[in-house]
Amino acid sequence: MEFGWKKIDDDMTARWTRKDLLGLRELTADEINFVLETTDAFKQVGTREIKKVPALRGKTLVNFFVEPSTRTRTSFELAAFRLSADVINISATTSSLTKGETLKDTARNLQALQADIIVLRHSSAGAPQFLASRLKASVINAGDGAHEHPTQALLDLYTIRERRGEIAGLHVAIIGDILFSRVARSNIFGLLKLGARVTLVGPSTLVPREFEKLGAEVSYKIEDVLPTADVVNLLRIQHERQRREYFPGLGEYIRLFGLTKQRAKLLKPDCLIMHPGPINRGVEIDSEVADGLQSVILDQVTNGLAVRMAVLYLCGGIAR
Amino acid sequence: MDAEAIRRALRRIAHEIIERNPHLENVVLAGIPSRGVEIARRIAGFIREIEKADVDTGVIDVAMHRDDVGTRKELPVVHASKLPVPLEERTVIIADDVLYTGRTVRAAMDAINSFGRPARIQLAVLVDRGHRELPIRPDYVGKNLPTATREQIQVRLQETDNGPDGVWLEKD
Numbered sequence: 305m306e307f308g309w310k311k312i313d314d315d316m317t318a319r320w321t322r323k324d325l326l327g328l329r330e331l332t333a334d335e336i337n338f339v340l341e342t343t344d345a346f347k348q349v350g351t352r353e354i355k356k357v358p359a360l361r362g363k364t365l366v367n368f369f370v371e372p373s374t375r376t377r378t379s380f381e382l383a384a385f386r387l388s389a390d391v392i393n394i395s396a397t398t399s400s401l402t403k404g405e406t407l408k409d410t411a412r413n414l415q416a417l418q419a420d421i422i423v424l425r426h427s428s429a430g431a432p433q434f435l436a437s438r439l440k441a442s443v444i445n446a447g448d449g450a451h452e453h454p455t456q457a458l459l460d461l462y463t464i465r466e467r468r469g470e471i472a473g474l475h476v477a478i479i480g481d482i483l484f485s486r487v488a489r490s491n492i493f494g495l496l497k498l499g500a501r502v503t504l505v506g507p508s509t510l511v512p513r514e515f516e517k518l519g520a521e522v523s524y525k526i527e528d529v530l531p532t533a534d535v536v537n538l539l540r541i542q543h544e545r546q547r548r549e550y551f552p553g554l555g556e557y558i559r560l561f562g563l564t565k566q567r568a569k570l571l572k573p574d575c576l577i578m579h580p581g582p583i584n585r586g587v588e589i590d591s592e593v594a595d596g597l598q599s600v601i602l603d604q605v606t607n608g609l610a611v612r613m614a615v616l617y618l619c620g621g622i623a624r
Numbered sequence: 625m626d627a628e629a630i631r632r633a634l635r636r637i638a639h640e641i642i643e644r645n646p647h648l649e650n651v652v653l654a655g656i657p658s659r660g661v662e663i664a665r666r667i668a669g670f671i672r673e674i675e676k677a678d679v680d681t682g683v684i685d686v687a688m689h690r691d692d693v694g695t696r697k698e699l700p701v702v703h704a705s706k707l708p709v710p711l712e713e714r715t716v717i718i719a720d721d722v723l724y725t726g727r728t729v730r731a732a733m734d735a736i737n738s739f740g741r742p743a744r745i746q747l748a749v750l751v752d753r754g755h756r757e758l759p760i761r762p763d764y765v766g767k768n769l770p771t772a773t774r775e776q777i778q779v780r781l782q783e784t785d786n787g788p789d790g791v792w793l794e795k796d
Contacts (some may be wrong), residue, residue, distance in 0.1 A: 316658070318699035345685055345702035353709070354738040359688040359702075387688075615686070622699045 314449030318342075320618045324436040324443040327452035328493040329476040336461065336494055339614055343462050346617070347610035349386060358454075360387040363420040367393045369412075369446070370426045375581060376446050376455075380423045381427040383479070383612035385391040385501065389421070389620075401427050411435045424448070442619040450484045455615055456580055457490030459608040463600050464535055467576055467609070477529045479561060480539030480588055483512060487580050490541060492520050503529050506561060510548040526561050537578040538588045540561055554587065563589045568596070576600050625767060627789035630750065630781075633766030634663065637748050638670030640764050645715055648675065650743070652711070654682040655719045656732055657703040658766055662783045664719035682707040684718065689731035711740035717763075721779040723749040724759035752785055753777050769793065 319338045326335065349357055365384045370379050377393065384391045407426075414422055420443045424432045429451035436443035447453040465471055476495050480503045482488045492515070495502050502520040504511050511522055523529050530536065541557060550555070558564075563577070568590070571577075577589070577599045585591045594601060625633070643791065645651050648671065653663030661683050668681050687700040707716070718732050723776050733745055746765035753771045769791075771777060776794040 316701050318701050320699065342702055345688070345704045348704040348706070349688070349738075352705075352738045353740050357688040357738065358691075358734075359693065360695050363693070517744060592670075617702065618699065621693070623695050 310495040318618060318621075323619060323624065324432070324445075325615050325619055326436060326443070326445045328370045328454050328457050328490045328497070329452065331454075331494075331497070332438045332497075333497045335549055336497060339458055339618065340462050340465055340613070342614040342618060343458075343607070343610045346386075346613035347607065349613070350606070350610060356386050356388060360384070360420075360620055362388040363387075363389045364418060365389045365391050365423065365616070365620070366414050366417075366419040367391060367422040367433050367446075368414070368422055369394070369425050370396045370407075370424070370431075371447070372396065373425050373447065375605075376425065377423075379557060379608045380444075380446060380455075380612050380616075383609055383616055386609075387616055389616070392417075392419075407431060407434065408438065411439055414479050414489070415439050415441060420624075421616060431557075433458050440624060442624075444615060444619060447487070449486065449487055450489070452490045454490050455608070455612055456503065457494045459530050459604055459611040460487075460491055460537060460578060460580070461494050462607045462611055463578065463604050464576065466603070467600060468534065471495065473501075474534040475501045475532050476535040476537060477503045477505055477533040478537045478539065479526065479563070480541060481510045481551075482506055482515065482539070483510045484542070485539050491537060492518055496520070503533070505529050505592075507550075507552050507557070509552075526563075526567065530567060530575075531572070533571065533575050535578060536563065536571070537580075537581075538580065540580065541584060541588050557588060562587060563593050565590050565592050568593045568598075571598065572599075575593055578604060581605070625751075625791035630766070630789045630791065633750060634666050635670045635674075637764040637766060638674060640665050641748070642671060642675055643719065644763075646722065646745075648677045648679055651715045652682055652708060652714055652716045652742075653719055653748075654684045654707060654732075654736070655717050656684055656686055656728060659779055659781055659785045660718075660720035662781050663721060663748075664717075667719060668749065680708050682716075684732045684735045686728050686731035686735060689734040691727060691731065691737050697700045705735060705739075707736070708740050709739055711736070711742040714742050715741045715744050715746060717746045717748050719748045721781075723747070723752045723760075723762055723765075724755055724775050724777075726756045726758035729760050730758055750779060751777055767791075 423444045423446050425446040426448050429449035432445035496519045522598050579601045653664040655661035685703045685705045687702040745765040749762050750766040752765045753769050778792040
């Protein structure tokens with residue numbers, strides 16, 4: 305005999321069965337939409353007097369950041385706190401990886417600690433996949449090399465949906481270093497699955513025509529794209545890790561692709577301006593544009609927290 | 625129960641709420657998704673009809689407040705809660721279709737408390753089928769239906785189930 309909660313109706317059971325979130329490439333449009341709907345519920349929690357729910361009480365989350373990141377890590381950490389999970393942070397410098405331990409051994413140690421959810425940031429593409437297939441714990445990809453950054457794309461999709469109601473039919477321009485950007489890749493997969501038109505803009509060395517095979521358009525002239533865009537998503541120019549042979553130089557980049565005050569005048573009045581942060585004021589975006597009325601950059605931060613709560617709940621919310 | 629019996633039961637609950645709450649402006653009828661939300665809406669409609677007074681309605685998500693995190697095999701869908709704040713000085717009436725173990729109601733009370741501290745919380749249900757596992761009792765009941773635990777109560781409402789209103793008792 306069963307006591308307690310009555311059996312959940314079919315329409316009250318989550319349309320999500322995945323243990324892990326590794327990327328947007330493998331998700332269906334229905335799964336993406338379900339994450340966005342779930343995010344609505346968790347965003348509401350942030351407006352309560354007590355911003356904490358017991359949805360993951362007793363679960364242990366390990367924030368395993370082999371590559372440094374403050375924003376994404378703290379966002380996951382706060383999301384876990386708000387779900388009542390316990391959090392351990394392990395970074396590259398504190399982990400035994402620097403002492404020569406392999407990723408697999410580190411993972412097995414995390415498993416031995418009975419971690420329920422592992423949030424992994426790693427410089428190698430595929431590292432989350434590697435852990436996910438070997439561990440019982442849920443693995444959430446918080447960025448792997450130039451491969452994917454699914455929660456960033458989901459929060460971008462959520463922010464667009466929140467402002468524009470629907471994503472299908474919108475024209476989204478992603479501007480900057482597309483080739484080395486996991487944010488761009490995850491966004492391209494997500495946006496196309498939900499029916500948006502995507503144009504990638506940047507220097508030809510950083511925006512190879514290869515991306516057209518995914519279904520995106522490619523342009524090397526920002527002025528051609530801005531007038532029809534409903535959303536512009538500016539990627540951070542990671543000048544500290546740009547290689548000379550790909551990157552034209554900061555001054556030339558700003559001249560050709562920076563969203564200056566002057567260029568922003570080409571945008572439709574309701575076009576949203578997004579940026580995954582941290583922003584380089586005066587490089588990919590002018591200060592006045594970043595702080596202007598069309599900018600939803602801070603909404604992205606708030607929504608990131610809600611999206612991560614949703615993802616942690618969906619992957620880690622049942623007994624495995 | 626057929627559609628007419630449901631209508632009468634909810635109308636009677638509306639009368640009882642009016643009788644027990646002289647300050648209707650302080651009442652918030654908060655439904656538990658998905659059928660509880662519809663029940664709250666209908667009771668509010670009857671109160672409007674009877675008293676010409678509008679009462680606030682709301683939605684309480686219980687999924688994120690459940691007590692079976694470590695054991696459940698199915699993941700419940702979460703919904704966005706919606707309650708008017710501040711709740712201080714107000715009477716929140718939780719509305720749901722079936723009262724069974726009482727665990728949903730406990731979760732709902734937890735959720736309400738994260739919004740603030742209402743003056744009082746009451747409970748209105750269409751059907752009370754018994755088998756409580758927690759010390760919880762309803763303030764307003766549409767119908768008491770004694771059941772065996774292996775039986776299932778199925779409430780259907782036009783708005784949530786695309787069919788005629790009704791309450792069914794399914795054996796096994």
